[in-house]
Every structure is written in structure tokens, then in C-alpha cells.
Amino acid sequence: MTDNFEKDCLDILEAKAARGEISRRRFTQIAAFVLAGAPLALKAKGAQAAANELVFVNWGGDAGKAYDAAYGAPFLKEAGVTVKQDGSGPTEGAIEAQVKSGKPSWDIVDADPFSAEALGKKGLMEEIDYSIVDKNKMRPGFGWKYSASTYFFSYIIAYDASKFGDKVPTGMADFFDVEKFPGKRSLYKWGAGMWEAALLADGVAPDKLYPLDLDRAHKKLAAFKDNVVSYWGGGAESQSVLLNGEASMALIWSTRASLIEQDSGGSIKFVWDQGLISPGAMGVVKGNPGGKETAMKFIASAQDPAKQIVMFDMLGQGPANPAADALIPADKKRLNPVDPENMKKQIALDMAWYETNYGPALDAYTKIISA
Missing domain, CATH: 3.40.190.10 (Periplasmic binding protein-like II)
Incomplete structure (x- = not known):
């Protein structure tokens, strides 16, 4: 599910960019995050993590720009850790191959929760450390053993x-x-x-x-x-x-x-x-080179409601942290799948x-x- 959905988010983002549809509010938010930190992290297929680095694997295209603006650049400022974007796609088979190689180069993956849970039961994913990642910053029922919700559609x-x-x-x-x-x-x-x-x-x-x-x-x-x-x-x-x-x-x-x-x-x-x-989530690859604790701190950092609003503005993803609902302008609330008024009419997969x-x-x- 995530593969097809994420690729579609990229199509939307590219079309918005082509039409010059960048609101003052969106520009201010993104600029604040990017300018407060260092330059955007490298977006590269097959990126290798080095000291004080994490590799975040998503589904490619301009998703790396959105994840950098929302989460990567701020984390560099907060923790001194560069987050490299790898757009090669974290399919179940690719994650399994990473771990079984004995030398995984990936740290964090944008995965369907059900895929992360299946992989975790095979010993291929780290358990989410809820002493670092805050379940109170998630909607009830959307934190799992091997993955933490980060957006909705x-x-x-x-x-x-x-x-x-x-x-x-x-x-x-x-x-x-x-x-x-x-x-x-x-x-x-x-x-x-x-x-x-x-x-x-x-x-x-x-x-x-x-x-x-x-x-x-x-x-x-x-x-x-x-x-x-x-x-x-x-x-x-x-x-x-x-x-x-x-x-x-x-x-x-x-x-x-x-x-x-x-x-x-x-x-x-x-x-x-x-x-x-349907929820999207982040999971941590077993034995990730950047370290489990650092990866968990990145996920915790991504729970910031203001950062999730950047993802809502850029890709249309509903925020995982309910505190973000109040930050969405009144005229945009109807577009948020997890706005309380919209959510109460729906059923979660x-x-x-x-x-x-x-x-x-x-x-x-x-x-x-x-x-």
C-alpha cells in the first residue's frame, strides 16, 4: 500500500511545484526548518551511513525533499546527526536482504505497519523503544511493536x-x-x-x-x-x-x-x-549501523506537530500527532483525514x-x- 501511495504523493508534490503553488505559510514553515539547520542532507540511492549519520529509506522522487525539510534538517540541528535520504524503496524483500547481508546500510524505513510487524516477527526489525518514542503523541491504537505511526491517508x-x-x-x-x-x-x-x-x-x-x-x-x-x-x-x-x-x-x-x-x-x-x-509508519532495521537509540530519537523528533504540518502541506499526509490538528488552518481542516470531525466518520484498516x-x-x- 505504501509503495503506490507514496509514489502518488510525489506526483502531487511535483505538480504543485511546477504550478508554483507555494503558500506564504508553507514557505515560512519550510524555510524555518531548513535555515535553522545545516544544508539539506544528501538524497542518494544506496546511501551509506557514516559516523553521526542515519539513512532514511523512502519511496524516492521528491519525497526526500519533504522528509528533509520536515525532519532531516531539524534533527541535524537538534542532535548533530545527518539524515541521508535513500529513495530506493523499502520493500519487504529489500529490508530482509539488508539484514541477512550481515552489514545493513539502512537505519529507518517508511513502511506499512503490517509489513514492519511481519518483518519484526522474523527478527528483522528493532522493537520501538517507547521510553524514547512517545505513545502520547500518537493517536490511540496506532503504535505497534515494530513501527510507529507518522502519517495517515x-x-x-x-x-x-x-x-x-x-x-x-x-x-x-x-x-x-x-x-x-x-x-x-x-x-x-x-x-x-x-x-x-x-x-x-x-x-x-x-x-x-x-x-x-x-x-x-x-x-x-x-x-x-x-x-x-x-x-x-x-x-x-x-x-x-x-x-x-x-x-x-x-x-x-x-x-x-x-x-x-x-x-x-x-x-x-x-x-x-x-x-x-490507512496509516504510514517508521520502523528501524535490525542492527542498523547508526544505532538503535539514535534512530529512535529521530522517530521521536518526527513526532513534533509542527514538523508533521510540513508533511501535510507538502504531501497531503494527515499528521500522526493529534496535537497537529490545531495547527491546520480552518479552511484546510476538511482535507485532513484525521481531523476529529473527519475521523469520527471513518474506519481504520x-x-x-x-x-x-x-x-x-x-x-x-x-x-x-x-x-
């Missing part, structure tokens, strides 16, 4: 309001109801959140979703196939299928919500009702379920949508 309903008059969808039952809300639909190619959406539409109560009844979900999805015009794999695809009129509704990443609203002149809107919240079941579930889902 959601799968939400976007719809073409020009086709439905005054009618507004209020949940997944409406998404699957083509009589009440006519037109084609678009779903996520890689399954996450789609099983939950199908089950919610089929009448399963939010607090009874897990463990997911995959047979029931796949039956619902198979029966709905004729109404699906596309299964998108990236945010730009989900956006275009609505903008070009192919679909009247789509389940999209929340980071695309404001963009699609803007590009459609306001005719395409979105709702948080029964949105599905169960990372423990995904840790155990995602691979086989995706295989079955792929067969259905490909048939």
Missing part, C-alpha cells in the same frame, strides 16, 4: 455532483447503489480498502468488519463488476476517470480530494463518510489482519477483477 468516496442534483452519498451502500446514484464506478487495483467497502455496502457493521469475510466481500465485488469502468493503480488514474466522465463515483486516496475538486471546478466532490483510514491475510486476499481479488 484514507480511501474515500469522490463523486460527480453534476450528475446527482442534491443527492449526496453517505457511505459505501450508496457507492454500490447504481439505481440511486447512476453511473459507472472505479475501484483500487490493489485491493486495500475495497474489501471493507464491499462488506460495509453489504450491511456489515463497522465494528464487525474484522476479521474480514473475504468470501462475502468477493461475492459482492464479483456481482458488481459490470458497473466498474476501471481499477486504478495510481492517483492520477483515479482522478482522470472522474474528470473525463467515465465514472460518476470512485474510491480515491484522500490526498487527491482537493486536487480533483479544484480541477473539476467544484463539480466533483468528496465525502468522509465510511472512509477507510486493521493492520494485524493485513499482516496475516493481505497476500492471499490480493491474489483472490486480482483473479476476480481480471476475469
Whole structure:
């Protein structure tokens, strides 16, 4: 999930930069962090950690610029530790290869919590030291044994309001109801959140979703196939299928919500009702060269709400620290997936379920949508 989502964040950031969309507030925040510290840390594929250095592995592109501005430069000033950005992608296989080599060059990884937990149980990740990382600076339930939440995004309903008059969808039952809300639909190619959406539409109560009844979900999805015009794999695809009129509704990443609203002149809107919240997290590679304690201190530093606001401004990521909610301007709160008003309408994806079941579930889902 993180791989595809992070790459989409980069697309958004690059597009904003190309259009010169840098607000005074965003510029002030980034400048304050960067100018207060030393020059930006090196962003390099395969970066090697040296003394007083950490290598933070993310999904590449301009993500390194955002992570440097928000977290890297401030940590250099605070702790005297340079954080090098490695954009080669912390897949499960790559992390495992790092550790099994006996000489890992990575320290911290931007990982799906369920991936970090699975790797941790294999002895490939360090346990999060909650005497350094503060659980009180996390939303309840989003701190795990081998990973700590650092941002959020959601799968939400976007719809073409020009086709439905005054009618507004209020949940997944409406998404699957083509009589009440006519037109084609678009779903996520890689399954996450789609099983939950199908089950919610089929009448399963939010607090009874897990463990997911995959047979029931796949039956619902198979029966709905004729109404699906596309299964998108990236945010730009989900956006275009609505903008070009192919679909009247789509389940999209929340980071695309404001963009699609803007590009459609306001005719395409979105709702948080029964949105599905997904967390991103940082984990520490077992035996990392920069040292476990230093890596934990970096994660703790990244809990600063003002730093997480930089990530919200640059990549649209919802902050993990609830104290950051008050720092988001009133006109931007509606775009934050974990704003209290938005969060209370949604359901969090169960990372423990995904840790155990995602691979086989995706295989079955792929067969259905490909048939």
C-alpha cells in the first residue's frame, strides 16, 4: 500500500511545484526548518551511513525533499546527526536482504505497519523503544511493536455532483447503489480498502468488519463488476476517470480530494463518510549501523506537530500527532483525514489482519477483477 501511495504523493508534490503553488505559510514553515539547520542532507540511492549519520529509506522522487525539510534538517540541528535520504524503496524483500547481508546500510524505513510487524516477527526489525518514542503523541491504537505511526491517508468516496442534483452519498451502500446514484464506478487495483467497502455496502457493521469475510466481500465485488469502468493503480488514474466522465463515483486516496475538486471546478466532490483510514509508519532495521537509540530519537523528533504540518502541506499526509490538528488552518481542516470531525466518520484498516491475510486476499481479488 505504501509503495503506490507514496509514489502518488510525489506526483502531487511535483505538480504543485511546477504550478508554483507555494503558500506564504508553507514557505515560512519550510524555510524555518531548513535555515535553522545545516544544508539539506544528501538524497542518494544506496546511501551509506557514516559516523553521526542515519539513512532514511523512502519511496524516492521528491519525497526526500519533504522528509528533509520536515525532519532531516531539524534533527541535524537538534542532535548533530545527518539524515541521508535513500529513495530506493523499502520493500519487504529489500529490508530482509539488508539484514541477512550481515552489514545493513539502512537505519529507518517508511513502511506499512503490517509489513514492519511481519518483518519484526522474523527478527528483522528493532522493537520501538517507547521510553524514547512517545505513545502520547500518537493517536490511540496506532503504535505497534515494530513501527510507529507518522502519517495517515484514507480511501474515500469522490463523486460527480453534476450528475446527482442534491443527492449526496453517505457511505459505501450508496457507492454500490447504481439505481440511486447512476453511473459507472472505479475501484483500487490493489485491493486495500475495497474489501471493507464491499462488506460495509453489504450491511456489515463497522465494528464487525474484522476479521474480514473475504468470501462475502468477493461475492459482492464479483456481482458488481459490470458497473466498474476501471481499477486504478495510481492517483492520477483515479482522478482522470472522474474528470473525463467515465465514472460518476470512485474510491480515491484522500490526498487527491482537493486536487480533483479544484480541477473539476467544484463539480466533483468528496465525502468522509465510511472512509477507510490507512496509516504510514517508521520502523528501524535490525542492527542498523547508526544505532538503535539514535534512530529512535529521530522517530521521536518526527513526532513534533509542527514538523508533521510540513508533511501535510507538502504531501497531503494527515499528521500522526493529534496535537497537529490545531495547527491546520480552518479552511484546510476538511482535507485532513484525521481531523476529529473527519475521523469520527471513518474506519481504520486493521493492520494485524493485513499482516496475516493481505497476500492471499490480493491474489483472490486480482483473479476476480481480471476475469
